[in-house]
Amino acid sequence: MADMLFPIELEGAGTCDVESLASYVYRVAYEHGIFVGELLRHINKQTSALTHLDTETQSVPAFLKPAEMVRNNRSSEAIQGALEKLTGLELSQSRLLFMTSDIGRSPNEVAPGFRWCPECMSEWQALGQQPFFKLIWHLSAITHCPSHRTELISTCAFCSCRQTGYIRKRAIGFCQQCGRHLGTRNPDKPAPEIARSWEMKGADVHQFFVDMAQQPFTAELEGGIWRSLRDLFDHYWGNGKELELYQAFPRDEWISLYHKQKPVSFSTARRLCYGLGIDLYTLISGNAINSTQVLSQKWLCELPAGFCERKSRQKRNHDAIQSKLRRYLDPNVRPRPMKEVAAELNVSVGYLEYRYPTAVSALVKRHQSMIAAQRQRTREKALNSALQYFTDSSYSGYPKSRKQAYLCLREETGLPKFLLKGAIGEVYSVLYSS
Numbered sequence: 001m002a003d004m005l006f007p008i009e010l011e012g013a014g015t016c017d018v019e020s021l022a023s024y025v026y027r028v029a030y031e032h033g034i035f036v037g038e039l040l041r042h043i044n045k046q047t048s049a050l051t052h053l054d055t056e057t058q059s060v061p062a063f064l065k066p067a068e069m070v071r072n073n074r075s076s077e078a079i080q081g082a083l084e085k086l087t088g089l090e091l092s093q094s095r096l097l098f099m100t101s102d103i104g105r106s107p108n109e110v111a112p113g114f115r116w117c118p119e120c121m122s123e124w125q126a127l128g129q130q131p132f133f134k135l136i137w138h139l140s141a142i143t144h145c146p147s148h149r150t151e152l153i154s155t156c157a158f159c160s161c162r163q164t165g166y167i168r169k170r171a172i173g174f175c176q177q178c179g180r181h182l183g184t185r186n187p188d189k190p191a192p193e194i195a196r197s198w199e200m201k202g203a204d205v206h207q208f209f210v211d212m213a214q215q216p217f218t219a220e221l222e223g224g225i226w227r228s229l230r231d232l233f234d235h236y237w238g239n240g241k242e243l244e245l246y247q248a249f250p251r252d253e254w255i256s257l258y259h260k261q262k263p264v265s266f267s268t269a270r271r272l273c274y275g276l277g278i279d280l281y282t283l284i285s286g287n288a289i290n291s292t293q294v295l296s297q298k299w300l301c302e303l304p305a306g307f308c309e310r311k312s313r314q315k316r317n318h319d320a321i322q323s324k325l326r327r328y329l330d331p332n333v334r335p336r337p338m339k340e341v342a343a344e345l346n347v348s349v350g351y352l353e354y355r356y357p358t359a360v361s362a363l364v365k366r367h368q369s370m371i372a373a374q375r376q377r378t379r380e381k382a383l384n385s386a387l388q389y390f391t392d393s394s395y396s397g398y399p400k401s402r403k404q405a406y407l408c409l410r411e412e413t414g415l416p417k418f419l420l421k422g423a424i425g426e427v428y429s430v431l432y433s434s
Helices: 021-031 036-050 066-070 074-087 118-127 203-214 224-238 242-248 251-258 266-276 280-284 318-328 338-345 349-355 357-391 402-413 417-432
Strands: none
Touching (some): 021 036, 021 066, 021 074, 118 318, 203 266, 224 251, 224 280, 242 251, 266 280, 402 417
């Protein structure tokens, strides 16, 4: 039997800020007290024992760079599959699965090594959350943090360590060479560059990750980009508007893509979306023909007075809100619904989801666990009450029928009708089944 690994949860699962597979591998190695190379050799040995009869199984490599771990290749697939078998967790969100045979990658599409936002790292430390490297930070198109708009860095601000070494002496939130926290800014260096909100590079890629979090990329979406290209070309050609199509994208490139003479890289897909005015997920999923067309400037008219007034933007103290939000993560505090938390902090749920997605995910998970536990206790109460009715001597004078049991127990317990009926039927079938 294989030696299992600790079921360490994938951080940010189900959100656009999901942890990358490379970050997960490095974190699992540290939590088990071994180096990354030892972990890879161990999972290769254990999975080989489980799949010794499967000759097509790809072995886990003993060394792989972080950029290779997040790409969609056989080596990263082998690592993901091995970890899923040994932890019992689902890790498919941790790789760039959309970069399939349909959508290739340009040579510099995935950044080498790790990159991170010091402000995100600092916030996680303040909230007492587990730090990690997000999958979206591996894409070169993302140069600034979508939440804080500060430039991502790839080396320690004090010693220039790249954090890619397989020898893990410290937790993932600390520099492996000098030991300083990765969220600490060096006061001797210039202040970080903050991008303007209307000039955010890679905003389309961030929106793509948001859409994928809501509708994960599956095998059903493979080939979707070719459907989109064919449907768009046929639509414009059939309506005699091919010149508009060629203004958005060169004619020769369109024809080569239509006939699959040229592979579609991720950067090419982004250029197509920019020229046609559609989002990446719509194009890649094969639904481009159903998207709304870009408005023409010819349709615009001068707006009347009163329509161009700007509303004053509400300024919030993010540090104070973060400090208050941290209290709700205390295990001793009763979990609350996100609407109540947002109301008490005098902000919207959308604000909390945008600024603190991992904290919101943890709060939602805690509240859902509490609700599930309450429902389980209520169901157990219904089963115990039904069992006592049919077996306890205090109910010996009552007819042993399901209808009478419901009439009696509904008045005593006040439990919901369908829950109580189900519990009575379940107990009755066990006790009186032939």
